[in-house]
Amino acid sequence: MNAAHLHHVFHPDHADGYARLMHQGVDHLASQLRGRHRPATGLQPAEARARVEAIDLDEPLGDVDATLAELTGVYLDDAIWFHDPAYAAHLNCPVVMPALLAELFVSGVNSSLDTFDQSVGGTFIERRLVEWTARRLGLGATADGIFTSGGTQSNLQALLMARAQHTGVDTERLRILASADSHFSVIKAARLMGLSPHAVTAVPTDSEHRMDVAALATALADCAEAGDVVMAVVATAGTTDFGAIDPLRPIAGLARSYDAWVHVDAAYGGGLITSARHRPMLDGVELADSVTVDYHKTFFQPVSASAVIVRDAATMSAVTHHADYLNPRSAQQPNQVDKSIQTTRRFDALKLWITLRLMGADAIGSYLDTVIDLAATVGERLADDPEIELAARPALSTVVFRYRSATMSEEEADELNPLLRRELYASGAGMVAGTVVDGHAWLKLTLLNPMATERDILGLVERVRGIAHDLTTTALAEVG
Secondary structure: OOHHHHHHOOOHHHHHHHHHHHHHHHHHHHHHHHOOOOOOOOOOHHHHHHHHHOOOOOOOOOOHHHHHHHHHHHOHHHOOOOOOOOEEOOOOOOOOHHHHHHHHHHHHHOOOOOOHHHOOHHHHHHHHHHHHHHHHHOOOOOOEEEEEOOHHHHHHHHHHHHHHOOOOOOHHHEEEEEEOOOOOHHHHHHHHOOOOOOOEEEEOEOOOOOEOHHHHHHHHHHHHHHOOEEEEEEEEEOOOOOOOEOOHHHHHHHHHHOOOEEEEEEOOHHHHHHOOOOHHHHOOHHHOOEEEEEHHHHOOOOOOOEEEEEOOHHHHHHHOOOOOOOOOOOOOOOOHHHHOOOOOOOOOHHHHHHHHHHOOHHHHHHHHHHHHHHHHHHHHHHHOOOOEEEOOOOOOOEEEEEEOOOOOOHHHHHHHHHHHHHHHHHHOOOEEEEEEEOOEEEEEEEOOOOOOOHHHHHHHHHHHHHHHHHHHHHHHHHHO
16 A cells, blocks of 8 residues: 555644644634534535536545535535424434534544443443433433434334333234324334334324324223233434423333333433423433433434433343454453344443533523423414415424415415425525325424524425415415
8 A cells, every 4th residue: 555645544743634624624614614614505406416427436526625615515515404493394403513512532543332331431432321311310220221322223222122022922813002193214124124014103193283182091901901011112212303291101001001012102201300390391211111312303413313212221222232352241441332133333322421511401491491482472473364374383494384375275375385385495595394184184393493583494385385485476376
């Protein structure tokens, strides 16, 4: 190998070069950040693809400035910027800077959290954070857990552990009960586990989009009568669309009476454990057998940072496998791979650690309180708007709404609102999400930016209204 190429390796001999390179990158990103005043440019897929495909990956540029300039053209110029107050689409948060500081060490040192001899202190930092999360959830002294790549993996592992409690049961008879508004990863997990295509039963929701406890009782009784075994009941603490938190305490009580595992998907609502004002919204979470928490949502951490937390550490053995070359049974050291679906695994826990040490949990909680309050205020304002319909009162930090004038039919509203979302994105002036409620098209404001104001969000709705007025005026003119 040409020794000149070795200067790219992260090594003590190259510390000065590393520092220069990182400063160039940080300076470039900061410059980009200063110049961003809208969440998107509206670039469409065909053009984005063409720009990337035009790059010859077999011809390196060899120059940092040229590489950063190229990166700007194929990515940064048209990236989606979650820090912008006009971004209110998906469950993406602006990230806190202490976590970005941690990313330097996560990527540079590049520890792998599968075994102690690849991470040392990292093993115990992750374990301490799991203990901290479990304590705030109220899961007790025997609790444990592991960091994962996201809520989908956390939910999968939780349901694998639930499946392990019913090893003697015919797979075709196993059932999972979850609300009709639960995350789609529950169905994916059932499919990955090889369960029946009908394994997941959608339990109806009440008028506030929470799991209907009476309907759950009926579903549990129906399964028992049919000879099916409910291996798990999945309650959601923060549904994707409505932010609804299922009645956790009565759900846990019913599930226990049928010997079913209780899993709480708190990927969205898990951040409530940091809120002094809103923590009671999670009442009953302490009764769960497992809980999913996404730190990259309501803890304002960069993707990815999630965890599955369990009441009984012994249940994590469902994913344990020993390999002589990695984590032999005779190992005298703690190996996190014994508790994880993954083997090689980033030290994502460090982001939360640095955040807690620099900011503290109370600051995180105050951010979440701010966006919850913002959603409530925006919901109140929109409720009085004659051209805006609300699908429900905001429960956490989402507002599901649609534009519908007094003369507009349901069918016309269904046709118009998805178009409003597309046109808003194409303008680059803002982003909202789209969803379907009871078969009809709605829009959604997902509010996770503690720097966004009532004026910002109502201004975003005004942009939606303006597009609606333009489109309907044009349509009438064409008819005329």
